[in-house]
Amino acid sequence: MLTYVANRALQFALALIVASVVVFALMSVLPGNAAQVALGTNATPEAVAALEAQYGLDQPPATRYLGWVTGMLGGDFGTSYVTGAAITPVIVGSVQVTGILVVAAIALAIVIAVPLGTFAALEQRNWIGVTISALSQIGIAVPNFLAAVILVIVFSLTLGWFPSQGWMAPIEGFGGFLARLVLPVVSLALVQAAILTRYVRSAVLDVMREDYIRTARAKGLTRTRALFAHGLRNAAIPVITVAGVQLATLLVGAVIIEQIFVIPGIGSELVRAVANRDLLAVQGIVMVLVLLVLIINLIVDILVPVVDPRIRNAA
Amino acid sequence: MAEQLLEIRDLSITPAGSQTPVLSEVSLSLAPGERVGLIGESGSGKSLTASSVMGLLPEELHAGGTVSLAGFEGNVLEAKESRLARMRSDLVSMVFQEPMSALNPLMRIGDQIAEVLRIHGGASRAEIPRRVRDLLTSVHMPDPDGARFAYPHQLSGGQRQRVMLAIALANSPRLLICDEPTTALDVTVQKHMLELIAERVDAVEAGLLFITHDLAVVAGICDRVIVMNAGRIVETGSVEEIFTNPRHEYTRGLLASSDLEATDENGKLFTLRTALRYSGPGDAPAPRGRAALAAADGAVCSDGAGRSDCAGRSDCAGRSDGAVRSDGAADVVDRVHPGTTSASGTAPSSGTAPSSGTASASEQGALIEVTGVTKLFRPRGLLLRRRAAVQALGGIDVSVAAGSRLGIVGESGSGKSTLLNILSGLDRPTSGHVRVGDIRVESASTSALRRLRENLQIVFQDPFASLDPRMRVEDIVAEPLVAAGVPGDERTGRVEEMLRAVDLDPSSMRRYPHQFSGGQRQRISIARALVTRPRILVADEPVSALDVSVRAQVLNLLTDLVDDYALTLLFVSHDLGVVRHLCSEVIVMKDGGIVEAGATEDIYADPREDYTRKLIAATPSLAGALAART
Numbered sequence: 001m002l003t004y005v006a007n008r009a010l011q012f013a014l015a016l017i018v019a020s021v022v023v024f025a026l027m028s029v030l031p032g033n034a035a036q037v038a039l040g041t042n043a044t045p046e047a048v049a050a051l052e053a054q055y056g057l058d059q060p061p062a063t064r065y066l067g068w069v070t071g072m073l074g075g076d077f078g079t080s081y082v083t084g085a086a087i088t089p090v091i092v093g094s095v096q097v098t099g100i101l102v103v104a105a106i107a108l109a110i111v112i113a114v115p116l117g118t119f120a121a122l123e124q125r126n127w128i129g130v131t132i133s134a135l136s137q138i139g140i141a142v143p144n145f146l147a148a149v150i151l152v153i154v155f156s157l158t159l160g161w162f163p164s165q166g167w168m169a170p171i172e173g174f175g176g177f178l179a180r181l182v183l184p185v186v187s188l189a190l191v192q193a194a195i196l197t198r199y200v201r202s203a204v205l206d207v208m209r210e211d212y213i214r215t216a217r218a219k220g221l222t223r224t225r226a227l228f229a230h231g232l233r234n235a236a237i238p239v240i241t242v243a244g245v246q247l248a249t250l251l252v253g254a255v256i257i258e259q260i261f262v263i264p265g266i267g268s269e270l271v272r273a274v275a276n277r278d279l280l281a282v283q284g285i286v287m288v289l290v291l292l293v294l295i296i297n298l299i300v301d302i303l304v305p306v307v308d309p310r311i312r313n314a315a
Numbered sequence: 316m317a318e319q320l321l322e323i324r325d326l327s328i329t330p331a332g333s334q335t336p337v338l339s340e341v342s343l344s345l346a347p348g349e350r351v352g353l354i355g356e357s358g359s360g361k362s363l364t365a366s367s368v369m370g371l372l373p374e375e376l377h378a379g380g381t382v383s384l385a386g387f388e389g390n391v392l393e394a395k396e397s398r399l400a401r402m403r404s405d406l407v408s409m410v411f412q413e414p415m416s417a418l419n420p421l422m423r424i425g426d427q428i429a430e431v432l433r434i435h436g437g438a439s440r441a442e443i444p445r446r447v448r449d450l451l452t453s454v455h456m457p458d459p460d461g462a463r464f465a466y467p468h469q470l471s472g473g474q475r476q477r478v479m480l481a482i483a484l485a486n487s488p489r490l491l492i493c494d495e496p497t498t499a500l501d502v503t504v505q506k507h508m509l510e511l512i513a514e515r516v517d518a519v520e521a522g523l524l525f526i527t528h529d530l531a532v533v534a535g536i537c538d539r540v541i542v543m544n545a546g547r548i549v550e551t552g553s554v555e556e557i558f559t560n561p562r563h564e565y566t567r568g569l570l571a572s573s574d575l576e577a578t579d580e581n582g583k584l585f586t587l588r589t590a591l592r593y594s595g596p597g598d599a600p601a602p603r604g605r606a607a608l609a610a611a612d613g614a615v616c617s618d619g620a621g622r623s624d625c626a627g628r629s630d631c632a633g634r635s636d637g638a639v640r641s642d643g644a645a646d647v648v649d650r651v652h653p654g655t656t657s658a659s660g661t662a663p664s665s666g667t668a669p670s671s672g673t674a675s676a677s678e679q680g681a682l683i684e685v686t687g688v689t690k691l692f693r694p695r696g697l698l699l700r701r702r703a704a705v706q707a708l709g710g711i712d713v714s715v716a717a718g719s720r721l722g723i724v725g726e727s728g729s730g731k732s733t734l735l736n737i738l739s740g741l742d743r744p745t746s747g748h749v750r751v752g753d754i755r756v757e758s759a760s761t762s763a764l765r766r767l768r769e770n771l772q773i774v775f776q777d778p779f780a781s782l783d784p785r786m787r788v789e790d791i792v793a794e795p796l797v798a799a800g801v802p803g804d805e806r807t808g809r810v811e812e813m814l815r816a817v818d819l820d821p822s823s824m825r826r827y828p829h830q831f832s833g834g835q836r837q838r839i840s841i842a843r844a845l846v847t848r849p850r851i852l853v854a855d856e857p858v859s860a861l862d863v864s865v866r867a868q869v870l871n872l873l874t875d876l877v878d879d880y881a882l883t884l885l886f887v888s889h890d891l892g893v894v895r896h897l898c899s900e901v902i903v904m905k906d907g908g909i910v911e912a913g914a915t916e917d918i919y920a921d922p923r924e925d926y927t928r929k930l931i932a933a934t935p936s937l938a939g940a941l942a943a944r945t
Contacts, residue, residue, distance in 0.1 A: 125374070210416065211411060211413055211416040211417045212416065212417060212418055212419040212420070214371060214411065214417075215411065215417045215418065215419075215479070215482070216419070216430075217371060217400070217403065218369060218371065218403050218404065218408065218409045218411075218483075219403065219404050219430060219431040219434060219482060220400050220401065220402075220403045220404040220405065220431065220434040220435055221400060221430075221434060222396050222397055222400045223396060225400075229430070230419045230421075230422065233421050234419070234420070234421055307421065308420070308421060309420070309421060309466040309468070310420055310466070310468045
């Protein structure tokens, strides 16, 4: 198990290094010089060269890459060529916002999907199971921005329970923070819950057909108790993997919801940086996203053998 | 009459949305402490009957009739799940067929045993660890203390089945149902398991309902036998009655086809169709030289159409030469002349020259030559800790002459399949040389491997998993032809011809594997293997997953095809009985090495190694089981 974790950590580090090279290379080959962009088309070549020297753009790529990486390792993502502001605070702030939003959404999705999917599997022949299946089907088809708009119309504009947009950090006021969190989290979670419900349902149906469930019933457990004692943990293995992928997709996928609710998340910052041709900020944000996705995968990779001794031993 | 422990009256089972029952008018009873065998082929309804008693029928099946159990009020079929749950394990327990999947893979063995004690409150919390250890000891689990903390995947199939038995008997039920508990196990493990079941059932004084398709298994353990066919009970009687004087045609057929020591006048195993001439187990003498005999007469009758007739006719041309009943086996040996054995003419005559064997084969220029082959498996770790390698094969030398039939026998894990994989170029040896024809397999290029494939084809063990479920039969059989570059218009003809040769209707070409039975699927596998007209057929336990009745048919088919196509046969099995019938020579493998090699009958008659003796003794036989009863 220790070897397994060490191996995964090593893969993690390798992936991160490769990703940083790829991101840096991609940004370097993009047409358009940052200094030129900053100064506009009328700038004299001397002024552009002076700015390049100031940004260090006249250095060879390897030097610039190393400077960028060592800066990031020290927590410094550099200074924006466009705004002249430090990039790090922007990233740190927006990552926190998106992190809260996305983790809360996935947590809510799991809380909805696990009981619903299990119930749908147990009652697959009854109207209630069929209804859950049908609803989850519809839920997958609904885009999350549509869900967001409907939620805003009903719970904000009509009922006035929650604000329709904005963000408040928890330290500024926990009540305000929660109130502003509800609608975006729910709009993200509904679609994810619908997808996850289908996975949970099919995973539970699969384990219910397994021989060890029959063994458990032969031991004297009822069908439902056999499922709880033996089935759910087995069903969790594929569900964990899917939830991990969902979480990773949401990091950037939440951008539409962030825009609708005017939330300063990392997706919104990425869109802004791209629009402003703020190359260094784009580079930094993409690296942070890569890092987060890799962390999620690492956690999933470690969780699976914790649940499944067969993988633990093979590992 | 004392009250019956189990009483089933007019049980019928119908799938939802269907009018035709899969099980009808099944009535049987079992007295307290009685041991009853329930026999039948796959699909005969024996497992459904058992599930009904447990109240474990799948929801989509509707059951009618009554199932009553002593100690359970009312009809089991109509009881609520919560009442049934209390009854299970307390009154009736069950051991299932598949030890690999019957235990929860995520839970320690000890916890799984403890659970059954807890559910029924049979032991106080403090007592449970001790009871678990006692139960593991009672099923002769090695290291019962350590085993408690093992996960199922860390145990062998036999050990898992021991755990299942410990769980089933933990609450001393009145009735134990065993559903093919040993079918998935090696013969040696099967023998121990059967003894253990008998011992434990005795110890807790339970009744036993033992389900199997293999009559030889039942004879040793049961008092009474119930025979089922196509959802109905066809015959009931004591073991002696059923075995020595079966009244029903089907029973006779089952009996005949499970007897690998008896053959008809053509040297063929009896099947359900030819069972009328079967004289019963026990009186058949040692069938020496039968494999050679089969090789002799098979060469005469070579077309597919003629063969199926031959099975039922004794006047078939050339067959009279081999038309020796098993009671004349001694003569047979003298009548077989090496020169006439098979088309290739190089088949060693196992009966007449006991010393011939793998040694003589190499003198004649072997078709397959394996020298000093070893295989190590290294568990892979990226950098970091390196683990000890597992030696699967340690210095194997075998040579096989063209036209001979070599059996490779050994328990699971003895390295048989690894050797086959290396021979077939599916895996590379760690060291040593393999030559098949003029191809050096261990260093073969892709094109050489393709040539090897045209000459060496494989039939795998599992007829259910080895065929692509989404391919039509014609495409499955034609695939090796595609690989060999045979043009499309020629392929269809050859596929049709091959399907006829394995006794399948060519009109079934457009169907998919799931529409066939296990035996038919194995025929499809054989057709696929032979369609390129290979010189060598490699068969990896091709009949282990089949019912006995189907097993006899497939073995007969293999015998015929080996003759018709002048094949060199490599046949891997854990069942010495099967190998004895089919192969002229045998190698016995253990722990990656060859412990004994030679002519099959010599080794059978006079095994030099303890291990071989153990294997022979464990092979279930009707005559042996009957003799042991008296």
